Amino acid sequence: MTPPPPSKPRWNFSRSGTLPGFGLTLGLTLFYLSLLVLMPLAGVFFKTAGLSGAAFMAKAFNDRALAAYRLSFGSALTAAMINMVAGLLVAWVLVRYRFLGKKLLDAMVDLPFALPTAVAGIALTAIYAPNGWLGSRLVPLGIQVAFTPLGIVVAMIFIGLPLVVRTVEPVLQDLDTQLEEAALTLGATRIQVFVRVILPILLPALLTGFALAFARGLGEYGSVIFIAGNMPSVSEIAPLLIVIQLEQYDTLGATAIAAVMLVFSFLLLLVINLLQVWRQQRFHH
Amino acid sequence: MRVPSSEMPFLSNRSPLLSEPLWVRIILLLLALLFLGSFLLLPLLVVFGEALSQGVTVYLAALTTPDALAAIRLTLLTAAIVVPCNMVFGLAAAWCIAKFRFPGRGLLTTLIDLPFSVSPVVAGLIFMLMFGAQGWLTPWIQTFHVKIVFAVPGIVLVTLFVTVPFIARELIPLMEEQGVDDEESAIMLGASGWQTFWRVTLPNVRWGLMYGVLLCNARAMGEFGAVSVISGHIRGSTNTMPLHVEILYNEYEFAAAFAVASLLALLALVTLAVKTYLQWHYRKQLRAMGH
Amino acid sequence: MIDIRSVSKTFSNGTVVLNDVSLRIAKGELVALLGPSGSGKTTLLRVVAGLERPDQGEIYFGDTDATRLSARERQVGFVFQHYALFRHMTVFGNIAFGLEVRPQAARPDKAEIRNRVEQLLDLVQIGFLADRYPSQLSGGQRQRVALARALAIEPQVLLLDEPFGALDAKVRRDLRRWLRRLHDTLGITAVLVTHDQEEAMEVADRVVVMNQGRIEQVDVPDHIYDHPSSPFVYQFLCNVNKLACRVHRGQAEIDSGLFIPLGEEYAQIEDTPGLMFVRPFDIEITSPDHPGTFPATFGHQAMLGPMVRLELIMASGQILEAEVTRARHGALNLRPGTPVGVLVKQKKLYLTEDIPVPTSGRVGGGTH
Structure with missing residues (x-):
């Protein structure tokens, strides 16, 4: 999908010599970002800074909020882990196997990027509701998906899958077949080749995909709220709690929770960037 | 090998x-x-399946109610404003990040990606904080007699926020890979900066640009969480298609909800088809360039 | 030790890469497979390693039929052109890999592995690099690691696929000599693939020249150089002047009206097309009036270290390349346009009808 990033940035020639437009484009970029992204985000922290420590704790870490964080984190973590395995499987099949309809399957992996989350949400609910397409078959087995935390995980799997597949796929594609051949001539079995050679090489990409899927699941709203059931402290995710607080005109409460979520988003962003650096440093000649 | x-x-x-x-x-x-x-x-x-479960008549009726038509119009309007804005931004950002070296370059790239890791609901909230009832910019904005929250400008603003990275992050690696050789040759041959951009850079990145526009458009039309927070759900006026789907669904008008949803799903399918086509084209171009 | 019996292989796109190849390699011998890209040399090596399966033919290691054995079971050391080192392991980890993946029963204990790896590191003279990652090494160091890794499993056979191909000229020459000495110390049976005739001649006990999926000639380096068995080998071994000619009653006409006398065996041949090969240093340059020479004009020159390459233009415009020593060049005192006499000291003639035409269909599309 995305054109592969260059393996090595070419630092060795100066780029700023002859080309015009640096000031103009940099100015425009900074202006746009400040106005649209930085200033509004800073607002959250200004607003919460107005709260006393105790008031902030009461707003951001009351029982209902804690339950919401736990649910959001737990579901996003579970979904990201499932996606890490499933995403590797899908990427493996797409890169290494040849079969009828492969192109179609490849295009379909991006569906969660293209399908509006609300549509995904009502469709998943229709499938897993007790009277739904799959739900009606699962409920007799004692598996209730919709309106439970399990439903939240299902929705998060849906939206996170392409993130893992598209991160792992190019690395798997570029994997030198000679590495596997070398391992085989050295006496490794196929399983040893996978565990000791292929998996370690894919690991940074897998972790990046995991972190991306986790971050996406954590903030997800549209696809989750329809299937979640939204029972306070049971199946109420953190973003939903923000919306509910806003609807009850508790702007401060919403902001406090948003601040907590933002801090986690930034931490995850940092982790993802560090993973990227690690990948660059250790895995490129 | x-x-x-x-x-x-x-x-x-x-x-x-x-x-x-x-x-x-x-x-x-x-x-x-x-x-x-x-x-x-x-x-x-x-x-x-659900959209057509009550028959074609119900399906078409659901799509042609005034509220549905208003939602479709608003969604198209939002995309029509958001995509060009982010296109200009994406090109400018990619130009300065990919073609020049300066301190803080990596930080700037991360900043552009920031909206990706912010929950859509938080995105809606931050604009509520700016322009809402007690917003810190509300007094200033009221002097212009413009309404932002619970109105179309708010919807456009949050959609802009969530789609900021889409075009820029397609263009940056592409432009970076292409280097500055082409542009420098054009400048040496006497082209002006604008001529170089229009005749050399833009044709070189056109597939990546279209790809970014496509993804940006899909997200702009489909955004739910952020828009949901700021729109106020006023039927016929601040309801986008995804919000209209939600309202219908919550009112147990399932067939109608899925009918509107099917339009969005169709949009997704078209997006995927065009995406596949663009990728195919892009690979062909790469091969033609001898990569 | 290695017995390759009538091996053939065709790729799925119809390319014949190996066409009935047979070769015996003795124990302890170092053999070079030499040929242009697409000649099938790398595929032959991969067939021996078990990385490719032949369509026909057998591979024997000693008395064992290895044709059906997997690469894992063959116990061959394989050194790849681009090293194929595991980037996520240190140098130590790379070399220990082959020992660590052994089944429990055959696996040496940790101390034993450490010991063995250290010995190998000393052998390839990179003990100080044990804890580095491959990305921190130079090309020559990486190739040494690759070699040590291949040797760690105590292979019966060492296979090297263009091992120095990715290195620059100086490092290549050093490593080449070092490999030869290493081979003499270890006495391991080794097969080396290369497209560099100098490398093959310098390192190998025997050279196997391959072309279009077939073996053209197998011989010791001296003999192969002095007695190339085909026009292909002649051209491939070194830079050579190739002259289309007409053979008529003991003479070859290489340019209109320009005859070069041939041996007795050509006395009876009338008006037959042929190809004459003359190596650049088998051409002597004299003054134009010297008997037994033919005239040409000096064109231009290139300094090649101790030798000087001269371009000689014949009457028809055809160009001959000659190589002379610097001393001789100084004595000749040539200027562009100077008329000279050309004396061909040694030559090799092939009649066109005797030159084998490759029978295989489509050939080429190699791996490089």
Whole structure:
């Protein structure tokens, strides 16, 4: 999908010599970002800074909020882990196997990027509701998906899958077949080749995909709220709690929770960037 | 350096030596198909199935109610404003980041990606904080007699926020890879900065640009969480298509909800089709360039 | 030790890469497979390693039929052109890999592995690099690691696929000599693939020249150089002047009206097309009036270290390349346009009808 990033940035020639437009484009970029992204985000922290420590704790870490964080984190973590395995499987099949309809399957992996989350949400609910397409078959087995935390995980799997597949796929594609051949001539079995050679090489990409899927699941709203059931402290995710607080005109409460979520988003962003650096440093000649 | 092999085994595109045993291949493939089928394909089918469950008449009626038409218009309007804005931004950002070296370059790239990691609900909230009832910019904005929250400008603003990275992050790696040789030659040959941009840079990145526009458009039309917070859900006025779907769904008008949803699903399918086409074109171009 | 019996292989796109190849390699011998890209040399090596399966023919290691054995079971050391080192392991980890993946029963204990790896590191003279990652090494160091890794499993056979191909000229020459000495110390049976004739001649006990999926000639380096068995080998071994000619009653007409006398065996041949090969240093340059020479004009020159390459233009415009020592060049005192006499000291003639035409269909599309 995305054109592969260059393996090595070419630092060795100066780029700023002859080309015009640096000031103009940099100015425009900074202006746009400040106005649209930085200033509004800073607002959250200004607003919460107005709260006393105790008031902030009461707003951001009351029982209902804690339950919401736990649910959001737990579901996003579970979904990201499932996606890490499933995403590797899908990427493996797409890169290494040849079969009828492969192109179609490849295009379909991006569906969660293209399908509006609300549509995904009502469709998943229709499938897993007790009277739904799959739900009606699962409920007799004692598996209730919709309106439970399990439903939240299902929705998060849906939206996170392409993130893992598209991160792992190019690395798997570029994997030198000679590495596997070398391992085989050295006496490794196929399983040893996978565990000791292929998996370690894919690991940074897998972790990046995991972190991306986790971050996406954590903030997800549209696809989750329809299937979640939204029972306070049971199946109420953190973003939903923000919306509910806003609807009850508790702007401060919403902001406090948003601040907590933002801090986690930034931490995850940092982790993802560090993973990227690690990948660059250790895995490129 | 893949050696073409005389015997590519069934289902595999590598030499028999590097392929798993056949039964493993079959199982892995079936698992992948099962997973993708139940998690991706099934929801898509359900949308169309439910939409048409009450017949074509109900389907068409749901799409032609004044509220539905208003929602469609608003969604198109939002995309029409958001996509060009982010296109200009994306080109400017990619130009300065990919063609120049300056301190803080990496930080700037991360900043551009920031909206990706912010929950859509938080995105809506931050604009509420600025322009809402007690917003810190509300007094100032009121002097212009403009309403932002619970109005179209707010919807446009939050949509701009969530789609900021889409075009820029397609263009930056592409422009970076292409380097500055072409542009420098054009400048040496006497082209002006604008001429260089229009005649050299833009044609070079056109596939990546279209790709970014496509993704940006899909997200702009489909954004739900952020818009939901700021729109106020005023029917016929601040309801976008995804919000309209939600309202219909919550009112148990399932067929109507899925009918509007099917339009959005269609948008997704078109997006995927065009995306596949663009990728194919892009690869062809790469090959033509001798990569 | 290695017995390759009538091995053939065709790729799925119809390319015949190996066409009935047979070769015996003795124990302890170092053999070079030499040929242009697409000649099938790398594929032959991969067939021996078990990385490719032949369509026909057998591979024997000693008395064992290895044709059906997997690469894992063959116990061959394989050194790849681009090293194929595991980037996520240190140098130590790379070399220990082959020992660590052994089944429990055959696996040496940790101390034993450490010991063995250290010995190998000393052998390839990179003990100080044990804890580095491959990305921190130079090309020559990486190739040494690759070699040590291949040797760690105590292979019966060492296979090297263009091992120095990715290195620059100086490092290549050093490593080449070092490999030869290493081979003499270890006495391991080794097969080396290369497209560099100098490398093959310098390192190998025997050279196997391959072309279009067939073996053209197998011989010791001296003999192969002095007695190339085909026009292909002649041209491939070194830079050579190739002159189309007409053979008529003991003479070859290489340019209109320009005859070069041939041996007795050509006395009876009338008006037959042929190809004459003359190596650049088998051409002597004299003054134009010297008997037994033919005239040409000096064109231009290139300094090649101790030798000087001269371009000689014949009457028809055809160009001959000659190589002379610097001393001789100084004595000749040539200027562009100077008329000279050309004396061909040694030559090799092939009649066109005797030159084998490759029978295989489509050939080429190699791996490089």
